[in-house]
Amino acid sequence: MRIIVTDQNGVVHELEALEGWRVMEVIRDWGLNIRAECGGSCACATCHIFVDAEWQDRLNPPTDEEEDMLDTLPDVETNSRLSCQILMSEDLDGLKLTLAESARQEEAA
Amino acid sequence: MSGNEIVTDVIIIGAGPVGLFAVFELGLVDLKCHVIDILDRPGGQCAELYPEKPIYDIPGFPEISGQGLTDNLMKQIAPFGAEFHYSQMVTNVERLDDGSFRVTTDAEETFVAKVIVVAAGGGSFQPKRPPVPGIEAFEGKSVFYAVRKMDEFRDHDIVIVGGGDSALDWTLSLQPLARSLTLVHRRDEFRGHADSVNKMRALVADGKINFITGQLARLEGEDGQLSEVLLKTAGGEIGVPATRLLPFFGLTMKLGPVADWGLDLHDNSLVKVDTEKFETSEPGIFAIGDINWYPGKLKLILSGFHESALMAQAAKRIVHPNERVVFQYTTSSTKLQKKLGVV
Numbered sequence: 001m002r003i004i005v006t007d008q009n010g011v012v013h014e015l016e017a018l019e020g021w022r023v024m025e026v027i028r029d030w031g032l033n034i035r036a037e038c039g040g041s042c043a044c045a046t047c048h049i050f051v052d053a054e055w056q057d058r059l060n061p062p063t064d065e066e067e068d069m070l071d072t073l074p075d076v077e078t079n080s081r082l083s084c085q086i087l088m089s090e091d092l093d094g095l096k097l098t099l100a101e102s103a104r105q106e107e108a109a
Numbered sequence: 110m111s112g113n114e115i116v117t118d119v120i121i122i123g124a125g126p127v128g129l130f131a132v133f134e135l136g137l138v139d140l141k142c143h144v145i146d147i148l149d150r151p152g153g154q155c156a157e158l159y160p161e162k163p164i165y166d167i168p169g170f171p172e173i174s175g176q177g178l179t180d181n182l183m184k185q186i187a188p189f190g191a192e193f194h195y196s197q198m199v200t201n202v203e204r205l206d207d208g209s210f211r212v213t214t215d216a217e218e219t220f221v222a223k224v225i226v227v228a229a230g231g232g233s234f235q236p237k238r239p240p241v242p243g244i245e246a247f248e249g250k251s252v253f254y255a256v257r258k259m260d261e262f263r264d265h266d267i268v269i270v271g272g273g274d275s276a277l278d279w280t281l282s283l284q285p286l287a288r289s290l291t292l293v294h295r296r297d298e299f300r301g302h303a304d305s306v307n308k309m310r311a312l313v314a315d316g317k318i319n320f321i322t323g324q325l326a327r328l329e330g331e332d333g334q335l336s337e338v339l340l341k342t343a344g345g346e347i348g349v350p351a352t353r354l355l356p357f358f359g360l361t362m363k364l365g366p367v368a369d370w371g372l373d374l375h376d377n378s379l380v381k382v383d384t385e386k387f388e389t390s391e392p393g394i395f396a397i398g399d400i401n402w403y404p405g406k407l408k409l410i411l412s413g414f415h416e417s418a419l420m421a422q423a424a425k426r427i428v429h430p431n432e433r434v435v436f437q438y439t440t441s442s443t444k445l446q447k448k449l450g451v452v
Contacts, residue, residue, distance in 0.1 A: 037231055037362060039408075043159040046361065068300040071272040072359040074239035076295055076324070101240060105378065 001088065006098040007032055017088045023049070023095070024083035034103050040084040045069040047083040048076075048103045052096035059086060075102050113219060117143045118428045120212050120222040121191075122199050122367075125153020127398030127413030128228035129182040134421035135226075136189030137437075137445055140428055143220055144191055145212075147198045147233045152179035154230055154399075157360060168411060178410075188450040194218060198233050202370045202394075210393065224424045227380060227389070227396040228413070231362035239270070239325050239356050250333035252354045256283070264288045266350045268338045270325055271357030272298070277305040279355060284318055291319040291349050293340060321349070325356065367400070375402035386423035387416045393427055395420045 001017045005027060017026045024047040027034045035046035042065050051059065056079050062070065066085045070076050080100070086092070119135055121128045124146035132142050148157060155164075155175030163172045173181070197216035202225060205211055212220040236254035238244065244252060256262065256279055263286045269276050272294040278301075280292050292309065297320075299306045312318045323342035330336045338351040364378055373381040373390035379402035380389055387403075389396050397420055398413035406412070425434050439445045446452040 038154070038158050041159055041162055043162060044361075045359075067296075067298070071295065071300055072237065074237055074241075074325070074356065074358045102237075 001090065001093045003027075003088070003092070003095045003097065005032060006096075008099050008101055008104050017092075019088055019090070021088045022084045023086040023088060023092075023097070026088065027083060027099070032099065033105055034083070034099060035105050036084060036103075042066055042069055042082060042085055045072050045082060046103055048073055048100035049081055049083045050077055050098045050100060051079045051081050052098075053079065055092075055095055055097070058091065073100075073102050075100055114211075115143060115192075115218070115220045117141050117192075117220065117222050119143075119224045119226060119424060120145065120199075120210070120220050121226045121228055122146075122212075123153060123228035123230055123398070123400075124148070124151040124193060124195070125228060125230050125398065126155055126178055126182055126410050127230070127417060128153070128226070129179070129186055130414050131226050131228055131397060131417040131420065132186040132189055132191040133182075134417045135424060136186065136191070137439070137448060138421050138425040138434065139448075140224075140421070140424060142189070142191040143194060143222070145194045145197060145199055145214060145218075145220075147196065147235075149196045151183055151193065152176065154362075155179050157234060164410070166409065166411065188448060198365065200366050204391075208393065223393065223428045225394045226420060226424070227367060227394065227400055228398045229367060230399045232364040232367065232400070233362065234360040235363050235365070236356075237358040237361045239358065241325050241328055244328060247328060247330060247333050247335055247354070251330065251335035251352060252328075252356070254356065256355065259283065259286065262287060262353055265353040267291070267353045267355065268293060268349055268351040269355045269357065270294070271359075272296070272300055273357060273359065274301040274305065275357040275359075276355075277301040277309055279357070280318065281305060281308055281312075284312055289319070289350070290317075291321060291338075291351070293321050293323055293325070293338075293349075295322070295324055297322050319349075321347070323347070328354070364400075370394070372396070379406075385419065387420045388423060395424065 003015050003017050005013045015030045024036050037046040038044035118140040119142045121144045124144050160176040197214040200215050201213040203211050209223045262283050266289045267287045268291045270293045284290050313320045323340040326341040327339040337348050339348050375381050380396040382396050382401045384403045397416040399408045
């Protein structure tokens, strides 16, 4: 099972994913640039991603809680999701997404 | 120096769960603490990010909320009389000739202490900045992330962006003194209190404010003075005359000034410590909780609690080098029980 992730610098990565993992956890585990500050409890919106158009309707729609957190993002789009709220399953094999600028880890000067 | 300097044993930077528990462990070894935090209340991430969310991995608590844990810790450390300095950020740390530190905050408070404990979690909470080109040039002049003086908004064309309580509360408070007020949110649903939402909708219905579903796209203006805000909406780009903009997208954490204190960092974002004392590369400065790094580090509240206890033993030796440190249990030591005020 794989997901295809474009990072904030435009580099495309194919990541091996495991059933039942949160997409955020897969991205973090492979060491891509994702803050995921709250660790997956839908409380911070720092695991923000954009889902490719072809995949948008194939995901469970965001819960009210996720929508509320999306409200706190200044760079939200119609295909914005929080990657901690998407669980990997066979159906999502090949999921394509892009990491949002607002998910980038801060680096000290 | 000036007479306003506060002299104490230990300065704790960060009033999250780990900073709070450090007060306890330091208190048991008779060290007095002052705690500084950028938020206006204790709890750190527990209070700011997930006050209502249950935490399941605090030993002895099958389930406790972020706020519940904070309240309990405040009760637990009350006997030690730590003093709290909220709504300010430590900006500067300098070593004095006698080995102690002078700590300065952005509220211009100054402290002198022999030990500093950095318990700043993910860093300092700061407002999220919208990714609008050139917004920096307007910040502090016509774009603000907080309202400090309402009068600075009087007779202005105000645009407020966001869908939470800050956006709604300031819409209601500033409307009476604004020349015009436009609220912008990405959808026609609000996560703020229902009462505020109703009041806001009534103002829209009365034609006293505008509400637009959309997002910030661009800013127009000169020399930091805003003249127009351009919004991306379903019907295309529209312009709203604006001389004040208030984006309310909540807070995010930034490592901030900690990065400039000359401490060895890991990955440019975490403070390296040893695993015996949780001391940084700078003797006398400790780092505990989510902000530190050592091989095998897990960002768990319980790790921070453990780190507090070991740090306190080392801090004691720095502050009172000639005192013997006797390790004691709170269950059996009447000395410790007296400190806790239970006997």
